[in-house]
Amino acid sequence: MRYVIVGAGAAGLAAAQTLRRMDGAGEIVMVSGEPEAAYARCLLPDVLAGTRTPSSLALRPEDFYRRQGVAFLAASRAVELWPGEKKIMLAGGRTLAYDRLLLATGARPVMPGWGGASGVFTLRALADARALRAMAGRVSAAVVAGGGLVGLKAAYALKKAGVKQVTVVVKSPRLLIRQLDEQAAAMVQAELAEAGLAFVFQADVASLAGDAGGRLTEVVLADGRTLPAGLVVSAKGVRPRTELLAAAGGAVGKGIRVDDFMSTSLPDVYAAGDCIEVTDRWTGEKVAAGLWPLACEQGRVAAANMAGRRVPYPAPVTRMNSARFGKVDVMSVGILEGPETVSGYDRGTYRRLVFEGDRLAGFILAGGVDGAGVYTALVRSGRPARRWREALVAGDTGAVALGALAGV
Numbered sequence: 001m002r003y004v005i006v007g008a009g010a011a012g013l014a015a016a017q018t019l020r021r022m023d024g025a026g027e028i029v030m031v032s033g034e035p036e037a038a039y040a041r042c043l044l045p046d047v048l049a050g051t052r053t054p055s056s057l058a059l060r061p062e063d064f065y066r067r068q069g070v071a072f073l074a075a076s077r078a079v080e081l082w083p084g085e086k087k088i089m090l091a092g093g094r095t096l097a098y099d100r101l102l103l104a105t106g107a108r109p110v111m112p113g114w115g116g117a118s119g120v121f122t123l124r125a126l127a128d129a130r131a132l133r134a135m136a137g138r139v140s141a142a143v144v145a146g147g148g149l150v151g152l153k154a155a156y157a158l159k160k161a162g163v164k165q166v167t168v169v170v171k172s173p174r175l176l177i178r179q180l181d182e183q184a185a186a187m188v189q190a191e192l193a194e195a196g197l198a199f200v201f202q203a204d205v206a207s208l209a210g211d212a213g214g215r216l217t218e219v220v221l222a223d224g225r226t227l228p229a230g231l232v233v234s235a236k237g238v239r240p241r242t243e244l245l246a247a248a249g250g251a252v253g254k255g256i257r258v259d260d261f262m263s264t265s266l267p268d269v270y271a272a273g274d275c276i277e278v279t280d281r282w283t284g285e286k287v288a289a290g291l292w293p294l295a296c297e298q299g300r301v302a303a304a305n306m307a308g309r310r311v312p313y314p315a316p317v318t319r320m321n322s323a324r325f326g327k328v329d330v331m332s333v334g335i336l337e338g339p340e341t342v343s344g345y346d347r348g349t350y351r352r353l354v355f356e357g358d359r360l361a362g363f364i365l366a367g368g369v370d371g372a373g374v375y376t377a378l379v380r381s382g383r384p385a386r387r388w389r390e391a392l393v394a395g396d397t398g399a400v401a402l403g404a405l406a407g408v
Contacts, residue, residue, distance in 0.1 A: 004030075015102050015306075019307055102272060144235055145169050149323055174186070261301075355389065
């Protein structure tokens with residue numbers, strides 16, 4: 001059996017390991033569009049900040065692929081898929097035949113059409129982090145467009161990298177509007193403001209202006225205001241990379257459409273990770289959920305099915321976010337609004353819990369995240385939890401673990 005995996009992120013790596021465990025004799029080929037082997041993308045802001053080296057992000061030792069019998073093709077971009085012939089073509093014309101194919105192509109950053117000057121960056125790949133760090137040492141002001149997790153991490157890292165003036169432009173009235181409620185977001189904003197970041201709310205970048213040499217000098221907002229900037233980071237979200245499958249006639253919605261066994265609409269072609277569409281367990285909504293733990297789960301399930309098992313992938317909880325900004329840790333899981341919401345603040349930690357009937361459907365922790373595993377297990381398992389709400393809002397997760405989660 002010949003397996004080809006397109007993509008070397010969390011889903012692709014998990015799939016390769018699972019395939020080798022289940023099929024010791026199969027041929028495994030992994031194709032990566034980046035020159036590096038699999039690395040921890042979530043740690044890219046640390047490379048920008050200078051607190052980690054690029055090599056420290058590697059998820060496996062250098063000899064891992066050789067020892068696992070995986071042919072790793074770095075800097076090799078898949079450009080065409082021919083499902084009738086069961087082949088893919090790489091940039092440059094090389095073709096690879098497969099018996100089973102996994103698309104773990106990830107997502108690409110949204111790039112607004114600002115125009116006007118050079119100096120626009122994203123923070124999605126190691127090449128981005130390296131380029132931003134090099135540029136950070138040459139500018140005194142930077143603008144980050146986007147008040148979500150990626151934007152705030154980039155802004156905080158730029159400040160650590162030595163950029164004197166960093167301004168975050170936020171289209172919404174507050175930070176992290178999709179991840180946190182007003183109180184938790186205010187805690188994050190206060191911490192970042194203390195670190196020296198500035199914020200402009202209910203605004204959006206309209207265009208860029210530069211000097212005679214084309215170098216960026218300022219950002220122009222939609223209302224006409226200008227902000228000084230030697231670089232700008234676009235953190236306006238990502239889009240699943242679906243084009244390879246779509247061009248071959250595969251079904252695509254908000255991402256690549258897969259069935260319960262991670263199969264696409266094309267024969268012997270599977271998909272996993274940030275490129276696919278999934279159904280949220282709590283809302284029933286079709287979404288593209290770019291989350292590391294989900295990508296790992298999907299890669300393992302896809303590989304099991306590629307190896308001939310029949311392993312279904314249950315509808316996941318697609319909202320799981322965590323981050324640390326200075327001394328403030330934040331985490332949110334599940335739905336953030338519901339028929340019954342309780343909250344409390346104690347010893348520097350804010351907790352907000354959302355219940356649907358007897359089940360904990362979502363939560364927010366800010367300040368500290370002790371016991372986060374217990375809250376997450378309750379949301380994911382759907383076990384009865386309402387009787388424990390006072391203990392949960394007080395942070396007494398030890399008692400809850402012994403009670404509500406006994407036997408899980």
